[in-house]
Amino acid sequence: MARPELPLAQLHAFVVLAEELHFGHAAAHLGIAQPPLSQQIRRLEDKVGHALFSREPGRVTLTPAGRELLPAARRALTDLADGLAAARAVGSGQAGRLRIGFAASLALTILPDLLRTFGQRFPGVHLDIREMTTAPQITALHDKAIDIGLLREPPAGEVELGFRTVLSEPFVAVLPATHPLAAGTVQLAQLADSPFVLLPRAAGPQLYDQITGLCTAAGFTPHIVQHAVEWQTVCALVGAGLGVSLAPASIRRIRLKGVAFRRVEPGTARTRVAVAWRKNDQNALVKHLLATVSPNPPDRP
Structure with a gap:
């Protein structure tokens, strides 16, 4: 047999009367007249x-059934109040969970300050941070597996996603410390005969094409002998003597033994870091994160 549902208004009236033990006082507390209060209690009974109450002239007391119901009624009202407060906090972007994908190299640049600032402004929000290269981030945004992406070289032609550039940086040559060119600035054409270590194109097609395009503009096609998904691994393989690479300048902060980072000429090319989001996402946390990245309203390209 189905359990009868207890309207919250009746439970509230019951709890107030149980605390006041006086119909007149309880009605005044609730802001209603005494007859409607009596009707609420009767319906609940x-x-x-x-x-639930023993009514005697000038005296109201809880019955055993009333004493049994009171703790559960209080818990129900408290749970409801907590649930409403939590729903309001999530709806306003003061609480909840925000899933952020990020390119590993951004841990060397904007990510720590961004997370620190956002955490200070919204301490009730749980940040779910996921290390991902650019292409998987794009897929995860479309699949709603993440809410925000922090990536390099956003793809062109995306209709559902918005992008805003938050950082740009030049490229550096990554060389074994014993390499003949490790002493100074590197002319890109000087790397024409060197084997290359790069990220696989599938990890970030735009960045891969930009790097190989720079080599093409310098008059050669890079001879790629090894791929690695993360820049730290790329640098480690360069340090092991497997080849050279071109990488975003922030990679210099890795400071691996046996690796030299040198300025590249021509130095006009830069790699972009962008924040990405679904344009139709109504999540207030996404809007707060975008405002934390930049004080300006989010661009909608």
């Missing part, structure tokens, strides 16, 4: 099937 009908649902329970037993009297």
Whole structure:
């Protein structure tokens, strides 16, 4: 047999009367007249099937059934109040969970300050941080597996996603410390005969094409002998003597033994870091994160 539902207004009236033990005082506390309060209590007693209060002239007391119901009624009202407060916090972007994908190299640049600032402004928000290269981030945004992406070289032609550039940086040559060119600035054409270590194109097609395009503009096609998904691994392989690479300048902060980072000429090319989001996402946390990245309203390209 189905349990009868207890309207919250009746439970509230019951709890107030149980605390006041006086119909007049309880009605005044609730801001209603005494007859409607009596009706609420009667309806609740009908649902329970037993009297909740013993009514005597000038005196109201809880019955055993009333004493049994009181703790559960208080818990129900408290749970409801907590649930409403939590829903309001999530709806306003003061609480909840925000899933952020980020390119590993950004841990060397904007990511720490961004997370620190956002955490200070919204301490009630749980940040779910996921290390991902650019292409998987784009897929995860479309699949709604993440809410925000921090990536390099956003793809062109995306209709559903918005992008805003938050950082640009030049490229550096990554060389074994014993390499003949490790002493100074590197002319890109000087790397024409060197084997290359690069990220696989599938990890970030735009960045891969930009790097190989720079080599083409310098008059050669890079001879790629090894791929690695993360820049730290790329640098480690360069340090092991497997080849050279071109990388964003922030990679210099890795400081691996046996690796030299040198300025490249021509030095006009730069790699972009962008924040990415779904344009139709109504999540207030996404808007707060975008405002934390930049004080300006989010661009909608």
